[in-house]
Amino acid sequence: MHIKQLGKEWLHGGGLWINRHSHVRIGLIIFSIVVIIISLVASDRLISKMANEERINMEIWANATQALGSNDMTTALIYLSRIMELNPSIPTIITNSKGEILSYQNIDLPKDPEQSRRLLERKLASFRTGYPPIVMAGLTEPLYLYYSDSNVLRQLQRFPYIQLMVFLLFLGVAIIALISLKKSDQNRIWEGLARETAHQLGTPTSSLMAWKEYLEAMEVDPMITTEMEKDIERLGIIADRFQKIGSTPNLKSEDLHPMLLRALRYMQP
Template sequence: STGEQIITARGIDPAIEKKLNETPQVPFSQAEKKKVDDVLSRMKNEGKVSTIRYMFENRKTYGYIYHGETDVNAIDQLPFVFTDLGKTPQKWQIWGDLIQHKDSNLNQVQQAKQLIRNSTSQDLFVPIQTTPLWETGYFYYQKAPYYGLIIMPIVLTSVFSVFLVLGFAAFRQIKAFEQTAIWCGLAKETAHQLGTPISSLIGWIELLEEQKTAKDDPATNDIHTAMRKDTDRLQSITKRFSRIGSDPSKNKADVNQIIDEAVEYFQKRLPRHSARVKIIVNHGEIPQVTVNQELLQWVLENLIRNSLDAMDKPIGVIEVKSGYEQKKNQIIIEYYDNGKGILRGNQKKIFQPGMTTKKHGWGMGLALVKRIVEEYHKGKIKLVNSNSQGTQFNISLPVERN
């Protein structure tokens, strides 16, 4: 500042700074003037001031000099004309001696004006100005904390944390893909290994069927029929394993019928597990959906088998209900049992490959169930709740719109 005049300012207010940078400066409003005075007073009280020297732009133009083309080899012969602000020649030198206006004749003045016109058209002239003055002023300032030093470590830590989380997520994803590939390979290899003995069993059963025609024994006939059904089932299981990791074929099917087939298989074998386990089926009115029947039946059989293994009540109950949710256009299968439930610590891990609490088994049952429902059929399976009173799963399957 020079006296009470503010030359420039920074960090006060953008509107105030803009007015100071205008030429000429725009006057402040009362509120702006008070704000500047308050800031300046605070800086003065804090003693934040430095004396500076600066060139005050008070130049004044009092004339012009017009000249011809510059030639460094004949600079002393350079023609020129000095004029006043009205461009009236005052002093000039063109071909000979220096001529002043008061000593010139009309012809010499005309020659000077001609040079002015030529120089003007070629932009060969400069204004003659007074020398600017150096002034003494004061630089007031206030130290403010540089928040970049505070924020930058936080930003860097956040960025590093994000990269760390993304890297860990990518690592887990890669491990999950590897684990899935291992299980798919194991399933296909199991199907391949089962294929040979099953084919052999089928051959022996066919041989027995040929021989039983000679002996019409009802008991033998029943045994043959049961053996045939079991070998057919083994073939079906082999097909299921062979389709893991592949894109299975799907057709329109009645989910209620698939539920019945899965339940019927276990109904005949319940005495082996417990004579006091009931399987209740409640069918709702549902539209057909596009599914792979064998794989969806496997899903239900897996859930029933797990329920039978977890049954610890005197009277066991397994209930399967089907229904249609029109708003979301999907079929809902509600599956419930009154077994001992799943421990809270294991509930989030039950769909992970290899997760099992049994002494036997590979721990891939529910992992394959989730894969069949969600990846192959674009549905959803959810553990609704599980405690000592029982467990409930919900399966949703989308219905194709016509």
């Protein structure tokens, strides 16, 4: 009865532990989701803000070119190139109304002229699929300024996903740690139950030993005391095994054959 009550108390305590840490895990997951959402929203706003600032810069450069008040396209391109040098991170390409490339900035090209031409054409096609061009009027013919995201902006676009991966890794480690703690606590509960069982087995074992001594003194049938001796030995083995649960094993070399024979004798009725 004592064992049963103790088991209920320990299991109830373990249940409280499990429920408490379940709440911790749920709270941790909710917190993680909130942090991820905040991070994504903040990063998206930052990226949008930078993209708008870059477009404003492009418009400023285009307006500055128009403000020259000159119909000389060569002078306009030189002036625009000087302004573009102030921002070495935004790749740009300037074309005429026919789509011919007149100037480019912040684009690394190979030394071979043919390869450079093909690369510029691919870049121009890529820029056209991105932001709409800025039209620079007021010259002999309109110019079109194509541009793409700067390196900083591209890095910021990748940053939320890197941050998400790192946070998910942290979350996984935290969950694994909580599960390990829960299993460790459950193991301690079962170890305590096993040792308490071994302790409680001492009472019937001692009583059986006393009855054996008493019956031997009464000179009853030796077969009865012999069977009682076997039961006492079995109870002692069981109690010893329960007592050793959770303890550090004592490893030693033994002959396998005698151990198998003892196991067979133990299993025999």
